[in-house]
Amino acid sequence: MNSIFNQLLNVKGTVVETVRVVDSPLRPVPVLEIHVRPRAGMLRCSRCGRRRRGYDRGGGVRRWRHQDFGCWRVELVSGMPRVDCPKCGVVVASVPRAEPGSRFTRGFEAECAWLMTVADRKTVSGFMHVTWRTAGDIARRVADRLRASMPCPFDGLTAIGVDETSYRKGHTYVTVVVDHERHRVIWAHDGYGREVFDLFFRRLTDEQKASIKVVTGDGARWIDSCVAEHCPNAERVLDGFHIVSWMTGALDTVANACGTMPGAAATNGRRNACAASNTPS
Ligand SMILES: [Zn+2]
Structure with missing residues (x-):
């Protein structure tokens, strides 16, 4: 047995x-x-x-x-x-079988951390029978363990992307940096702006900074100044998502403006704008 x-x-x-x-x-x-x-x-x-x-x-x-x-x-x-x-x-x-100080085995922690990536808070707590706070501690330990076993995510970077996103209904921002070559998130930090993006570059060695050839992002000036200071040889590229977003917004503005015009001009303008917005880029 x-x-x-x-x-x-x-x-x-x-x-x-x-x-x-x-x-x-x-x-x-x-x-x-x-x-x-x-x-x-x-x-x-x-x-x-x-x-x-x-x-x-x-x-x-x-x-x-x-x-x-x-x-x-x-x-x-x-x-x-x-x-x-x-x-x-x-x-x-x-x-x-377990991390120092943990009351859970590594197998349990790995399962809990995975579930947190695919299920909501109520499901994780109900299925694993742990509080959400405990699940957070578990996720932190699993992340530390994975980080220690993986090669440094900052080695061999050639093309990175940066953007900020918000959570808690837009009240809290987080800046995220991705590795375009390996298709993965390599860094994230609360807040946004020049000071926050600077923190990312401070984690990199001179050699790691020098390997970066392309930095994508929106048109924010704090990205330009940061890249110019830390990676002067890198090319600054506007990312496709924002270009499409701006173009769509511009077309909507034109369409709305045409919609306010009287008579046939308005109809033609709206039709042309709609046709243009449906054309694949
Ligand atoms: Zn010893």
Whole structure:
């Protein structure tokens, strides 16, 4: 039975010792409690990360919420053994299944973070049985983990785009920078304007700035001045979205103006404007 749970958990360096169902009135739902221990010889120092010899079993136990097995809520329970590290001394061993300080396994956190990208707040809280604030902490840890495992998003940039967008009904702005080559967001920060865009360039090394050849964006002057200062060799390009948006707005203005004219001139003007706005660019 334990070997089946070992396969179901699929947590490296962990061995299942016992499994039991805890149905206590103190808990909102029954819990499948899986007691685990680190695999022999797999203990690592929580400070330097090196594999070390075990010192003792430590004191007390800790729990981590894992992904549900069907309708069962799953919790892993384990002691916190200590290791004898020549470099760091006697310290608690690292936990391979979870981030330091987290009450959730990495698998649970990955599922929760993914759900946050495709579902609304109510669905995430209801499906994962976590508060929205807790889900936010989880997303932050997953993002940090992914960032640490990925190559620097600022390396090898050649064409970037910048734009600001608003949320909270237009009361709060955020500036977003994208990598056109890799089709992904590489940076975002609250606010907009020259000071905010400057913060992006301050994250880049001189070599990373020099590799940027094209910067797209709307016609804002703060983009021009920022690009001129940090990437003087980059070409400043107006992006297609804004050009189409401005053209459509201009045609609407013309059409509305024609609509106010009396007689045939107005009709012809409106018809011509509408025909022009329907012509693919
Ligand atoms: Zn160490």
